[in-house]
Amino acid sequence: MLTAVIALAGLGLLGSLGLAIAARVFAVETDPRAEEIEEVLPGANCGACGKPGCFDLAREIARGNADIDACPVGGEKAAKAIGKIMGIDFSGGGERYVALVLCAGDNKEALKKYQYNGIYDCVSVDMFFGGDKACSYGCLGLGTCAGACPFGAIDILPEGIAKVDSDKCTGCGKCIEACPKGIIKLVPAGRNVHILCSSHDKGAAAKKKCRVACIGCQKCVKAAPEGAIHMDDFLAVINYDAEIPESVAGECPMGTIKVFKTEDSAGQETAGGGS
């Protein structure tokens, strides 16, 4: 019995010795800067940069194969810190972007065309007559975007519609890829007037399907400063570079234009650490 224990312990020792040797023999030289950069990166391994994980990006930056602002999540703050490590001045840096779901047609407002009984996944229901909503443009509310978000920034509200928490959103864009309806857009943070509709149906048809659909009446276009809102195939679209007074929302007969503030600071704190 005892010999068995000793023999096993011996084996274990031998094994770990072997590992230790292997670690030395097969060790890969890592640029110390890569490790420093990894410290600065958010560590979410979300893949938004196109690399499998944060360390892979750090290594590529250290090798000079990727830009110092290649991490969309870390944003400006991370870019500046990485710039310091790499001895490169970070000159760019623009606005922070957050995701926004351009649909307000939840289960109370929008009509359903059939009762779905299948896999709980937006892409799956979309493959079936374009989804269970009468409006073939709107949010399907099964949360495929929420599942794809590495930062837990999307909630599916009880009324069956996706909503982004702009506090938590880092603008990585994963949700945009995941949504089969293509109705999630990145918008500059800090804006407070939004047109929450994606329907290109003509007014009468859109109205029949959803109580908060854009009917293309153009009242907002006229009320807003020149060029701030334009029409795209029966749908009013905001130009986020322009200032839009909150009063424009009141012009919309359908209540499609909503006023709420997308947070313009919070995401950076979680990502980069203090400034």
Next chain:
Amino acid sequence: MAGGFFGGVHPEYNKELSRGKSIRVMPLPEQLTVYFSQNLGAPSNAVVKKGEEVKKGQVIAQPGGFVSTPVHSPTSGKIKSTGFYPSPVGTLMEAAVIIPDGRDEWEEGCDRERDTAGLTSDEIKDIVKEAGIVGMGGATFPTHVKLSPPEDKPIDILILNGAECEPYLTSDHRLMLEKTEEILEGASLFARAINVKNIVVAIEKNKPGAIEKMREAVEGRDGFSVEPMEVIYPQGAEKQLIYSITGRKVPAGGLPMEAGALVQNVGTCLAAFEAARLSRPLIQRVVAVTGSGIKNPGNVLARVGTSFRDIIDFCGGMTDDTAKVISGGPMMGVSQYSLDSAVNKGTSGIVLLKADEVAQFENEPCIRCGRCLVVCPMKLNPSALSIFAERMRYEETGEHGVADCIECGSCAYVCPSKRPLVQHFKRAKAEIRNRSKKAG
């Protein structure tokens, strides 16, 4: 006696509802909704506009490539509008709404008798192509493509698919009884087109009348024989049928021609006969209208574009407790949310079911019982595939052969957890297609 491929299931066939009912010709409805694209492969392109007058048999959409077919107007009349309508295949599809003028006037050149005896292989292929013929068992694969195998893949057997293994459906059964000679004529044309001498009519043994009738009819026809098949689903699936008859395997990812066999549905043979002998493009088909929800089940010869509503009305209407309307059979069909869906070239049946026959279920986890593995005729592992799909690990579904899944539904049929397996596989296939498209 042929029968045994791996796997398969024995669902309730429920064919007695409509198999004894002769084909009834449905009168021209008040309007037709004709989808511009009616084949698997490249979508066809519309060549008519709102307001235009069309003749019966006139081309209203041109093929969008080689693996594509033209679509013809099913009657003469005026195009009231075009737009997107729910289609039996489960999508919203662009279609022309045609208001018949009641004259049912053929386009110049159509509806003329032709002597088929002298037609060459190329002439037959052209006729089939121009008539817009597709696989009428439901797959709607363009028939002329099947008739054009590469030279290094010679075909030595033509199998007429009269298996009709899908529960409820009886349209092929009725065709074999009522259009026996025409089907065999059409088959002879196919055989001539690809220079094949051996023609086997494959029929499941639950259709003794059709076997009898076909046996009499092939008497004295060189090269023809009738093969009664074991009754097991999916006997009529192309790869399974080829294996049952010839013992040859179609390689994974390959086409049936790679096993040296050509399979044609009996309805497709009839369409080829009508195109060659009568110069009539494919504008009508037989639809089995059945299930406990229809008051007067039967088999209906309807124009392509006839709405499900009109067909159901023609068959006495539906019972008040009808809960589900399926295009095709219950195993592979697609439930419809709107009776505006209209018959296309692949609509083999409309099945109406009552609430107590329709399962509603939660998405339960796999209990790893292995039943799905035993029945999968493609020898896949549906359990593993579905778990990968559920976790969105689509690459792994690809590595485990999801592309070979024929969506027969046998796995889902036996799954005690009632998992939506086929839906998972359809989703995985779509995802893999999209990714490879994105990757270029």
